[in-house]
Structure formats: C-alpha cells, structure tokens
Amino acid sequence: MTKDIEETRERRAQQQKVEAAVDELMELMGDKEVNIGISALLSYLCTLAYKTGYPRDKLIAYITTLYEMHEKKKS
Numbered sequence: 001m002t003k004d005i006e007e008t009r010e011r012r013a014q015q016q017k018v019e020a021a022v023d024e025l026m027e028l029m030g031d032k033e034v035n036i037g038i039s040a041l042l043s044y045l046c047t048l049a050y051k052t053g054y055p056r057d058k059l060i061a062y063i064t065t066l067y068e069m070h071e072k073k074k075s
Contacts, residue, residue, distance in 0.1 A: 018048065 021044060029037045042063070049059045 014052075 022041065025037070025040055025044070029040070046059065048054075049056075
C-alpha cells in the first residue's frame, strides 16, 4: 500500500511539473499562432516521453489520434 501511495505522489508531482511547463509555455507564447504553440507542446511532450522511457507506440498512437481528429474536424 505504501508503494501505491508513493507512486501516486510521484505521478502527481510529474503532472504538476508538466502543468507548470505548459503554463509557462502559454505565457511565453502570448498571442502567437496556435500552430506554433502546439508544435512547441508536442516537442516538449516528445522530449519528456523520451527521457522518461514512455513507450513510443503509445505516444505515436496518441499523436495519430490527434491528427485524425484534426483532419476530421477540417472535413
């Protein structure tokens, strides 16, 4: 049980770091185009996934889903 609590705390701490980075990025971006912000976020998330050993197949699946949703919305 202690291990579960520790893992939950670690996940929350990581989530807070990501949220802080996103907030900082949004502040830095100001009134820039949305595409630039999204590109920067994707770059950050890919770097984060690489450094944490997140499975590439899951990351690719998520990015593919986002792209498909974007394409569907354009139609």
